[in-house]
Amino acid sequence: MVDAVRCEKLVKIYDTGGQKVVALNGIDLTIKLGELMMLVGPSGCGKTTLISVIAGILDQDSGICELFGENVNAMRSKDKLQFRAKNIGFVFQAFNLLPSLNAAENVSIPLIINGVKRAEAERKAIKVLEQVGLGDRWKSFPSQLSGGQQQRVAIARALIHSPRLIVCDEPTSALDHVSGHNVMNLLKEVALHEDRALVIVTHDARIFEFADRIAQMDDGHVVKVTP
Amino acid sequence: MNHIALKMLMGDTGKYLGIVMGLTFASLIMTQQPAIFMGILARTYSFISDTGLPDIWVMDEKVQFVDDIKPLQDTELYRVRGISGVAWAMPMYKGLLKARLADGAFQTCNVIGLDDTTLIGGPPIMLQGNISDLRRSDGVIIDIDGLNEKLSKLDADGKKIPLKIGDSLELNDHRAIIVGIAKVTRTFQSQPVIYTTYSRAKSYAPKERKLLSFVLVKAIKGQDLDELTRRIREKTGLAAYTQQEFMDITYNYFIKNTGIPINFGISVLLGFIVGAAIAGQTFYSFTLENIRQFGVLKAMGTSNWTLLRMILLQAVLVGSIGYGMGVGLTALFGYAMRHTILAFKFPWQLLVFSGAGVSIICMLAAFISILKVMRLEPAIVFKS
Numbered sequence: 001m002v003d004a005v006r007c008e009k010l011v012k013i014y015d016t017g018g019q020k021v022v023a024l025n026g027i028d029l030t031i032k033l034g035e036l037m038m039l040v041g042p043s044g045c046g047k048t049t050l051i052s053v054i055a056g057i058l059d060q061d062s063g064i065c066e067l068f069g070e071n072v073n074a075m076r077s078k079d080k081l082q083f084r085a086k087n088i089g090f091v092f093q094a095f096n097l098l099p100s101l102n103a104a105e106n107v108s109i110p111l112i113i114n115g116v117k118r119a120e121a122e123r124k125a126i127k128v129l130e131q132v133g134l135g136d137r138w139k140s141f142p143s144q145l146s147g148g149q150q151q152r153v154a155i156a157r158a159l160i161h162s163p164r165l166i167v168c169d170e171p172t173s174a175l176d177h178v179s180g181h182n183v184m185n186l187l188k189e190v191a192l193h194e195d196r197a198l199v200i201v202t203h204d205a206r207i208f209e210f211a212d213r214i215a216q217m218d219d220g221h222v223v224k225v226t227p
Numbered sequence: 228m229n230h231i232a233l234k235m236l237m238g239d240t241g242k243y244l245g246i247v248m249g250l251t252f253a254s255l256i257m258t259q260q261p262a263i264f265m266g267i268l269a270r271t272y273s274f275i276s277d278t279g280l281p282d283i284w285v286m287d288e289k290v291q292f293v294d295d296i297k298p299l300q301d302t303e304l305y306r307v308r309g310i311s312g313v314a315w316a317m318p319m320y321k322g323l324l325k326a327r328l329a330d331g332a333f334q335t336c337n338v339i340g341l342d343d344t345t346l347i348g349g350p351p352i353m354l355q356g357n358i359s360d361l362r363r364s365d366g367v368i369i370d371i372d373g374l375n376e377k378l379s380k381l382d383a384d385g386k387k388i389p390l391k392i393g394d395s396l397e398l399n400d401h402r403a404i405i406v407g408i409a410k411v412t413r414t415f416q417s418q419p420v421i422y423t424t425y426s427r428a429k430s431y432a433p434k435e436r437k438l439l440s441f442v443l444v445k446a447i448k449g450q451d452l453d454e455l456t457r458r459i460r461e462k463t464g465l466a467a468y469t470q471q472e473f474m475d476i477t478y479n480y481f482i483k484n485t486g487i488p489i490n491f492g493i494s495v496l497l498g499f500i501v502g503a504a505i506a507g508q509t510f511y512s513f514t515l516e517n518i519r520q521f522g523v524l525k526a527m528g529t530s531n532w533t534l535l536r537m538i539l540l541q542a543v544l545v546g547s548i549g550y551g552m553g554v555g556l557t558a559l560f561g562y563a564m565r566h567t568i569l570a571f572k573f574p575w576q577l578l579v580f581s582g583a584g585v586s587i588i589c590m591l592a593a594f595i596s597i598l599k600v601m602r603l604e605p606a607i608v609f610k611s
């Protein structure tokens with residue numbers, strides 16, 4: 001079976017006005033379908049950079065990153081966009097919901113980007129909100145929801161178009177312990193299944209227990225993968 | 228994605244109102260100022276257009292516009308009458324004279340003297356009395372706005388009491404009795420207009436050798452007007468213009484020789500610049516504030532082309548609302564001012580003009596926002 005993600009000798013160098021920062025210094029990493037992979041490591045070691053490259057929103061300087069056996073970086077930019085719209089779900093530390101849209105409208109965005117009609121997309125959005133336990137709050141705006149609830153809306157948004165890969169950057173670090181646990185439960189129980197992989201960047205040792213595997217990073221390298 | 232664009236825009240009420248108000252302001256200035264400008268310019272020739280009957284106006288060669296009177300000798304009238312193709316030719320006196328009111332105050336008035344027998348060249352609309360009442364001794368007809376404003380008396384409470392039929396005033400020590408009230412289109416100088424007969428006007432005017440201002444000519448039926456004006460010019464050495472030509476000459480004189488166009492041009496330009504600055508700046512800062520939202524959409528696979536359309540839609544929406552409000556306010560303004568001295572003219576071309584102005588502002592505003600969003604790296608979404 002094809003791997004969800006296969007990175008080989010990935011290098012990313014940021015060039016900020018003459019000063020070069022090597023953020024990824026030859027990353028080798030494989031993520032299998034059906035697994036929840038956590039990326040951990042000290043601040044500045046390149047975790048966010050790595051999932052940005054994996055999600056296709058940042059181009060590497062060298063090396064290969066294949067998603068489901070396809071070299072996304074080599075695609076034409078239009079195909080790349082379409083690939084991303086279809087296959088990737090995002091969950092952010094800061095939720096990144098659109099404040100002027102209600103929960104259902106926020107959740108429906110990935111479907112709309114994929115060309116689904118608005119009414120149908122919003123109907124589906126309410127169903128997915130039910131799955132994350134917010135079926136009765138679909139009309140609420142982000143400002144009317146708690147942090148944990150907002151992150152659940154964001155998870156619904158990451159799920160609605162049935163992507164094969166979900167990337168999460170620090171999904172629990174803006175939440176208290178209980179909400180963080182709820183969010184992880186949701187990701188593990190609802191979001192994860194055999195045709196899908198999850199990559200979660202985190203500092204939060206309290207949630208390590210949810211991982212199938214943990215990749216330890218330092219200074220642009222993956223230093224250890226457990227188990 | 229259109230509904231998302233609109234909700235994004237209207238979700239930020241403060242910014243949204245700021246942009247719309249900037250555009251409303253620009254649209255208002257760019258419509259209202261030219262409307263006043265055109266109103267004023269139309270007034271420059273309103274005396275000519277009010278005098279509908281004659282085909283051709285004959286005057287001294289050096290006359291540059293309708294209020295630039297260079298008197299002729301009375302004998303010119305007979306020379307014009309002798310030219311073939313002329314059905315009739317009538318004298319007209321036009322001059323500024325001081326009227327002395329009952330309370331002793333003086334007011335400069337535009338006195339028009341009409342041919343004693345035919346009374347050709349009279350006011351376009353009579354409100355009270357009849358133009359033939361001018362045949363009564365010392366009779367004059369005065370325009371209603373003059374009566375209500377500059378010629379009115381103040382009563383004890385300071386309220387204006389307009390002059391009415393039967394009241395008298397003095398023109399150069401000669402008595403004049405109001406026998407009629409007319410409605411005329413306001414002129415550039417906005418002086419009260421007093422109609423009387425040619426011979427009476429001559430008696431009011433200071434004694435001079437020449438007092439004939441214009442000869443008004445009607446061509447015989449089927450006569451080519453251009454040819455007739457040429458013939459009059461050749462035979463008399465005077466200037467002869469068709470009504471339209473004389474209006475154009477007057478209009479062009481004001482365009483070329485007064486600061487009016489420049490002043491209004493500057494107003495319009497300032498309105499454009501200030502409106503563009505406010506609207507463009509607020510629109511851009513709106514985009515910047517929402518840059519993260521655009522980044523999220525981009526990360527999730529929205530194309531630059533779709534984002535461009537979203538921003539254009541936002542610009543078109545605020546542009547249309549601002550334009551509509553500006554034009555609406557201008558129309559309201561014109562309506563509110565319709566009975567006042569203020570000049571105002573609102574032809575459809577003006578809608579096109581200010582519409583184009585607002586569109587340019589919106590396109591500029593959208594353009595810088597679009598550039599910003601196009602260049603946006605979607606990877607910013609992971610930055611906290």
Ligand SMILES: Nc1ncnc2c1ncn2[C@@H]1O[C@H](COP(=O)(O)OP(=O)(O)OP(=O)(O)O)[C@@H](O)[C@H]1O
Binds near residue numbers: 022042043045047050
């Ligand atoms: N846009 C950028 N321009 C320049 N340098 C950058 C940029 N983004 C990240 N870096 C640098 O690259 C390195 C890796 O950054 P990255 O954000 O991937 O780290 P991280 O592991 O996610 O850190 P944290 O745990 O603090 O979020 C850091 O040294 C950072 O300063």
Ligand SMILES: [Mg+2]
Binds near residue numbers: 047048049169
């Ligand atoms: Mg990070």
